[in-house]
Amino acid sequence: MTGQRSAPEAGPPEPPLAPGTRRPGGRTARTRAAVRDAVLTGLAEHGYPGLTVEYVAEHSGIHKTTLYRRWGNLEGLVADALELAGEDSWAPPDTGSVEGDLRALARMTAASFEDPTAAAAPTAFIAAAFQSERAAKALNAFYTERFARCEVVVARAVARHELDRRTDAGALVRAVVSPLFLGLFITRESVDGASADRSADAALAAARAGVFNSPAESA
């Protein structure tokens, strides 16, 4: 259907990926993006419990045997889609003040789950992690990297003398968004701009009180 059957000895249809031969935007990247899009659409439509390799094959135009060969199984497809989702150029807001940056970060988080259509796939990733160990690991890697990107907010605040240089940036940015995730995915309470601002302000107050100061550096 997609020409995979003509590949020699059922090997990969694309040139093997070896150091120096990677072609960003090439056929391999396009295939991966098509598969990722099909996974996202499927997760949004059916959630993880309803997603199948057959669905991904049908919606990506990539033959099922190719999907199994390259991604192993459904868990592998979901984990790779999440990994690809993390390969973007997103950067945290830069408003000129730590209060503004943290509030913008909190509001951005709340807003990203406000529109049900836009929220469907990320929500499905979070749900998938309850059923798939590989999805849980991919989600952990995604958020670890995402929070690491946010640490620049704290570095700028330290440079502006708004925060103590011992501030644990990771703990602070997690504190900013955690009440929003609690409301969205655990207690199922509504979140809005006001609750986002309050989350940010609370985390900042705690940081200013020294609660997030790293004990290692404060010694």
Added chain:
Amino acid sequence: MTGQRSAPEAGPPEPPLAPGTRRPGGRTARTRAAVRDAVLTGLAEHGYPGLTVEYVAEHSGIHKTTLYRRWGNLEGLVADALELAGEDSWAPPDTGSVEGDLRALARMTAASFEDPTAAAAPTAFIAAAFQSERAAKALNAFYTERFARCEVVVARAVARHELDRRTDAGALVRAVVSPLFLGLFITRESVDGASADRSADAALAAARAGVFNSPAESA
């Protein structure tokens, strides 16, 4: 199999529950508890996607037709099990200081998800809410009531002059536990006693800075 077939006109086998006729600990309560236990066991073993009414019937000893008649469907069974789980006498810790109470609350929350066996059913409830609107509503009701029980911690702190009387108790207790839920169920990072203490201390610092003061009462 359980004698339900002899009930007249397929009506409920127990005396109808009408005001004044409720018998706590009676047959109705025992039936409900048996069904709840089967739901919890099934959720722990298979998760919500793998749970079936057949499983609940088999493990509770209650006939499937009775389950459908009284609980409607699987969603109704899960929602009722969660409702019953909320009908306990749990009270938040009372250590003599707001710092101690909030740290104990945070540590209790972290510990309740530490043992995989004990955590399986509550985790499955949280997961079920991603797939079932009724489970989501039941989870919301459960946590709303649970957090309301925690408000006494703040009332005691206000009486001891540890916190401003305008403190929004609900916002404070949610802030205490939210970083733990984020780590446990979203970012899949480990939580421990130290992170529990830090969550509690951060929320308390924010409360002391006035971030959780109710705007209505502060006017």
